[in-house]
Amino acid sequence: MSATRDHDQHQPWMWAEDIWRQKIGKARAGRSLKPAAWKNGARMAVAISFDSDHETFELRNGGGSISRLSQGQYGARRGMPRILALLEKYGVPASFFMPAVSAMINPDEVKAVIAGGHEIGMHSWIHEFNSRLDHATERDLALRAADMLEKLSGVRPVGMRTASWDFSPYTLAIAREMRLLYDSSLMADDEPYELLEDGEPTGMVEIPVEWIRDDAPYVAMDRMTGARPYGGPAMVADILRRELDVAWEEGGLFQVTLHPHHVGHRSRIFILEETIRLAQSKGDVWFCTHADLARYCADECGLITAAPAS
Numbered sequence: 001m002s003a004t005r006d007h008d009q010h011q012p013w014m015w016a017e018d019i020w021r022q023k024i025g026k027a028r029a030g031r032s033l034k035p036a037a038w039k040n041g042a043r044m045a046v047a048i049s050f051d052s053d054h055e056t057f058e059l060r061n062g063g064g065s066i067s068r069l070s071q072g073q074y075g076a077r078r079g080m081p082r083i084l085a086l087l088e089k090y091g092v093p094a095s096f097f098m099p100a101v102s103a104m105i106n107p108d109e110v111k112a113v114i115a116g117g118h119e120i121g122m123h124s125w126i127h128e129f130n131s132r133l134d135h136a137t138e139r140d141l142a143l144r145a146a147d148m149l150e151k152l153s154g155v156r157p158v159g160m161r162t163a164s165w166d167f168s169p170y171t172l173a174i175a176r177e178m179r180l181l182y183d184s185s186l187m188a189d190d191e192p193y194e195l196l197e198d199g200e201p202t203g204m205v206e207i208p209v210e211w212i213r214d215d216a217p218y219v220a221m222d223r224m225t226g227a228r229p230y231g232g233p234a235m236v237a238d239i240l241r242r243e244l245d246v247a248w249e250e251g252g253l254f255q256v257t258l259h260p261h262h263v264g265h266r267s268r269i270f271i272l273e274e275t276i277r278l279a280q281s282k283g284d285v286w287f288c289t290h291a292d293l294a295r296y297c298a299d300e301c302g303l304i305t306a307a308p309a310s
Contacts (some may be wrong), residue, residue: 029188035300042286056127079264097123100145119289122160130168181307182294205294
């Protein structure tokens with residue numbers, strides 16, 4: 001067999017059926033965990049989240065750009081105070097997913113988040129890509145990250161969001177070993193669902209994300225690469241408005257992911273405020289952290305989880 005032919009045998013179009021079925025089955029959406037009714041009879045659930053990447057967004061690439069590190073510091077130094085002040089103004093709880101190194105650089109932020117009644121969730125060690133790691137390394141970093149967040153916040157995290165939503169073939173097994181209540185990295189639905197691993201129910205809740213409901217793809221800027229903003233803040237606010245309006249019509253979940261070094265700027269913070277005000281104008285809305293959402297869905301849908309009781 002020629003070298004070319006031998007190479008082709010390893011290409012996806014030459015896989016046996018069991019190979020691609022194994023790949024898609026590693027972490028897949030199972031039954032819906034959308035409850036019959038949201039807490040207190042609310043028509044819609046709203047789960048606002050922030051990925052507090054800060055300096056780790058550049059550190060994971062080697063930390064060679066001081067400019068990029070300063071952009072991360074802006075998120076902690078100026079963006080976070082604006083965000084926390086707005087959440088307090090409107091009485092809205094939120095979830096903050098922090099890389100452990102980000103939390104170590106900004107320990108006062110961790111304390112402020114907890115003091116404000118918000119949630120701290122896992123978001124890697126130093127914003128590494130899980131799919132580039134072997135099992136032992138990914139597991140070690142996840143365990144260390146959880147320990148560090150607990151040390152700094154006083155609360156053991158019950159959920160995770162992988163950095164860049166990069167989910168390896170080992171990620172779900174590690175999360176289950178850690179007895180996490182939920183993950184928020186995958187995109188198979190608009191509503192919460194139970195994760196399956198190799199076709200078997202896991203007892204873990206997935207709170208799905210989506211790049212559409214994330215500020216970074218629209219406004220990220222890195223002049224040394226191809227990253228350029230392709231939409232202004234008003235466009236982002238309009239997209240979130242449309243997502244929220246349909247979630248309301250369907251009686252479902254509106255989940256959003258924002259970044260302090262993006263939405264925390266003077267010209268963009270209105271995106272968060274307008275989204276909150278629109279949701280509150282609906283009247284019958286439950287604002288919740290991702291942890292509270294996962295617990296409620298699990299309880300209402302009779303999900304047997306491995307997570308410790310809250």
